[in-house]
Amino acid sequence: MIRLAALLALCLWPLTVWAETDDPATAARAAAKALEEAAISLSKADSARDRVKALTQTLKAYEDGLEAMRDGLRRVSLREARLTQDLQAREAEVAQLLGVLQSIAAAPAPVAMIHPQGPTGTARAGMLVADVTPALNAKAQTLRTKLEEVQTLRTLQESAANTLRSGLDGVQKARAELSQALADRTDLPKRFTEDPVKTAILISSTETLEGFASGLYDITEDEVAGSLPDISDRMGTLPMPVQGRVLLRSGETDAAGIARPGVVLATRPRALVTSPTAATVRYLGPLLDYGNVMILEPQAGLLFVLAGLDAVYGQAGQVLPAGSPVGLMGGQDAGPGTILSQAGDGAGTQASETLYIEVRQDNQAVDPALWFKMQKDE
Structure with missing residues (x-):
């Protein structure tokens, strides 16, 4: 009777239901595959007709793959922690379950079915055990599945270091090759030639971004008439120039109480910044307290100002195709150990x-x- 009471108590043991829509282990494996495919595309970039375009796509593929790997590892770590915590919280019940299973397996079937109340009691006990056994087996299978998943997730985390190291080496190589390809590029048309003296005078006499933007058109020579095609029909749909999340929207004040008309994006270190549409480079270089600045003119009377870059690519007057690299963000890539540590902390x-x-x-x-497509959760 004591054994049957234990069985009944275990049948009431609540099962944890995990409602994640995506399997963390599958996501982590997919991210690793994405990094492998990026490495393959990097090896093929040398033979591409447009090497800059190929390297840009490769670099973005590496960035996407590394971001997916970071997110996958974070989810793997959180899932593993939740499973471990759940199993540890039920140690007594797990031990009881294992003990009952072992005692059932060890006891001869006739002895296990004998009841002190005679044949009638034995029959009732047999029916009760028959009802309980499937649920008991289901709980044992659930425990086995959870333990196997914990082991799988831990193995994934242990193998992630090499994948991350390879991905980080690849993204650094892609950046270097892209920088060289951009320096070697000679096929872009030019709408004007910059006058360096006039540019220097404008910078030294300007105190605001508005003042600098107003004087941009006075520092050019031999400018070709006309402009790029009108893009008014694309208002609100242009892609953001870099992956990130919006920290401050237009008109919101920062920590210093300063409100600016633009938006501030938080990005990863060394993230690639690209032109959201075909545009003329009006200016690139340091400006006021904005750091390195890229000013693009997609159509007459319209300027996109990108400020705070670490490196800028191109020349003033060049006409860039949509998606062209215009710069890199600053900072340093986190190493594999740091990424794994952040993932382990759930960061x-x-x-x-x-x-x-x-x-x-x-x-x-x-x-x-009004021009860029911004997600509601950015």
Whole structure:
């Protein structure tokens, strides 16, 4: 009777239901595969007709793969921690379950079915055991599944270091090759030639971004008439120039109490910044307290100002195709150990760099959300 009471108590043991829509282990494996495919695309970039375009796509593939790996490891770590915590909280019940299973397996079937109340009691006990056994087996299978999943997740975390190291080496190589390919590029058309003396005078005499933007058109030589095609029909749909999340929207004040008309994005260190559409490079280089700045003119009277970059690519006057690299964010890539440590703590991506985006239309600052597609959760 004591054994049957224990069996009944175990039947009431609540099962934990995990409602994740995506399997963390599957996500981590997919991220590792994405990094392997990025490595293959890097090896093929040399033979591409447009090497800059190929390397840009490869670098973005590495960035996406590393981001997916970070997120996958975070989810793996959280899942493993939750499973371990759940199993530890039920140690007594697990031990009881294992003890009952072992005693049933060890006892001869006739002895286990004998009841002190005679044949009638034995029959009733047999029916009760018959009802209890499937549930008991199901709980044993659930325990086995959880233990196997914990082992799988831990193995994934142990093998992630090599995958991350390979991915980080690949992304650094892709950046170096892209920088060289951009320096070697000679096929881009030029709308004007920059006058370096006039540019220096404008920078030294300018105290605001508005003042600098207003004087941009006076520092050019031999400018070709006309402009790029009108993109007004694409308002609100342009992709953001870099992956990140919005920290401050237009008009919101920062920690110093300063409100700016543009938006501030939090990005990963060394993230690639690209032109959201075909555009003329109006200016690139340091400006005021904005750090390195890239000013793009996608159409007459419209300027996209990207400020806070560590490196900028191109030349003033060049006409860039959509998606062209225009710069890199600052900071340093986190090493495999740091990424694994952050994942183990349940931390997300360390978006430690900030990019300021301002849109000026007819020499007036407008909300960038009018032009760029911004997700509600950014």
